[in-house]
Amino acid sequence: MWFKNVKPYQLTQPLSLDDEDLTRLLNEHAFRPCGSQDLATMGFASPFSQARGGNAMFHKVQQRYWFTVKKQEKILPAAVVNAELDEKVAQIEMETGSPVGKKARSDLKQEIQTRLLPQAFTKNSFTHGFISLGDNLVVIDASADGTAEAFLALLRKALGSLPVVPLSRSSLQSELTHWLTDAPPEQITLLEEAELKSTDDTQSVIRCKNVPLDSDEIRIHLDSGKLIQKVAFEYAESLNAVMTEDGAVKRLKFSDRIKEETDDIPKDQVEARLDAEFALMSAEICELLNYLKQALNLDSDGI
Template identity: 25%
Template structure:
C-alpha cells in the first residue's frame, strides 16, 4: 500500500489522544457559545502572539462542526516573527550611536530600555505566521484527539479548551501496557498484534543517562541486530506500523500517533464519495469512521485502557 499522493488538508496527520470525562453532557450549541468567548483575533501592532477559536469549515461560521456524535473544532494561533538577531543588531547600533554622542556607554538598565524600544519600533514590520490546529471529539466513545505534531502544541490547545469551557476536565489516554514495552516486545518477537503490520522504521533508546539511540529507516526490522540491541537493554521509542492496510502511522513511547497516512483503499473511497457532494463532509465522515475503528484496536493491542486512578 502507498500513501495518498495528494494532500487532505482536513485529514489529521497526528493524534494526541485524550479521554473526555464520563459525565460529558455538553451540547454542540453550548460548546459553540463557550468557544465564542475566545474568538481568534489577529495580533495587534504591539502583540507578539494571539490565539482563539475559528470555524473548522471555511465556508461556515459555526465554531463546532458536527456530524452525528463527531465534532470538529479549530484553534488558530498567530505569531509575529521578529528575529532576535535583527533586534540585537539595531540595539547595538543604537547604543554605539548614543555612546558617541554622550561620551560613555549606556548602563545595563538603559541598554535594556533601548532594546525594548527597538522591539516596539520593529514589531509593526514583523511578518506573521498563522497555524490552525484541529480537534476531533467522539462524544459517544469519549475520545478527544488533537491534530498536533508535539505534546506542547497539543497542551496549548487543551489550555484554550480549559479557558473556554466551564468545569472542563480531560485526561491523556493511558494503556495497561506502555507503548515502549509493547513495541519492544513486538520487535523482539517479530510479531505484530492482530490487525497490525510492522513496517521498516523504528527507534531504540537505552534507558541510562547517555540515552544511546539507534534509528532504522527503510530497513528490514527482522535483522539480527534488532534483538541484540534489545537484549543489551535498549527499548523501542518509535515504531512504524500499518493498521488493516488502511492507515500507516508511527507510534511513540509517549502514546502519540504521528505521521498518519491514509492508504490506497481509503483514497479510492474518498474519491468516490467526493463525487457525490460536499467533500469536506464525506472526508470527515470517512476519517472519523476509520479512527473509531482504529483506536479501540490500538488500545487493545496495548493491553487495554488503564483504569482511572490506578
C-alpha cells in the first residue's frame, strides 16, 4: 500500500475517534453494489478488501486511521444510447411525419437509459486516505480535487463533522519559485523537471524535463517573470515527488531504502505486509507534510 498522490488537509481543531463508534458509523455508510437503476454507488469498504483480506472498515496504526472508499459505476456508453435514440427518433418521424421536439427527445433518451441500465457493465474504483490524529492531518491518495472532495464528504457524513481546510489555502507559486532563484529548504533536493507559467495575459506555460533547473535556459524564463507551477524534488533521500502550486504532492515514489523494510514479511501474509507498508508510508508522508508546513510557512495560513 503505497500512495501515488497526496491531497493534504489540516484539521482545524483536534479530533478524537472511538474505535467501536467508528466501526458502527462506517458500517452505516458501507459500500453496496449498484442496483438495477443506479448509475453509481459509493461507500466505505475494508482497506484490505482489494487484497481479499479482513472485513474491518478501517485500519489503525498508532494514531493514524486508514479508510477506503469504494465506488461502483455503471458503464453505459453514450454512443450506444445515442445510436438507439437516433433510430427511435427516425422511426417516430417517419410514422408521424413530424419532427421530434427537444423535450420528447430527452424523454426518449431517459427511457432508453432506464431500459439499458440493468444490462450495463460495472466499474469499481477505490480511494484511500488516512487521518493522523497526532499530526492533525487528513491525507487522501487522489490526483483530482473532485475525488478528494467526494472522499471527505463521505467521511464527514459518517463522522457527523470533519473540520478540515486544505494544507495550503493560497498559491505557492512564489515560494516554489524561490526554491529555484534562492535555494530550496535544507532537506529538499530539486530534480530536473518543472513547469513554469507566465503572469501576464498570455498565461504561457513552459514544461521542462531532464533540464538542470539552475541552467541559463530556466534562468531566462524566471527573469522574464514566469513562476513555478510544479517542481520535482527529492526529500531526505526517502522519496521523490512533484510539488504543485496548490499544495498537492503528485507522482509520489518511495525510495528502495524505505520499501525494503518490509522485505522480510512473507508475501502470503497479506494483512501483515499491508499493515507494515501503511505504517511506513503514512509516517513518511506525515513527516514530509510537517516539514513542508514549516518550510513553506503554512501554519500562518490562518488556522
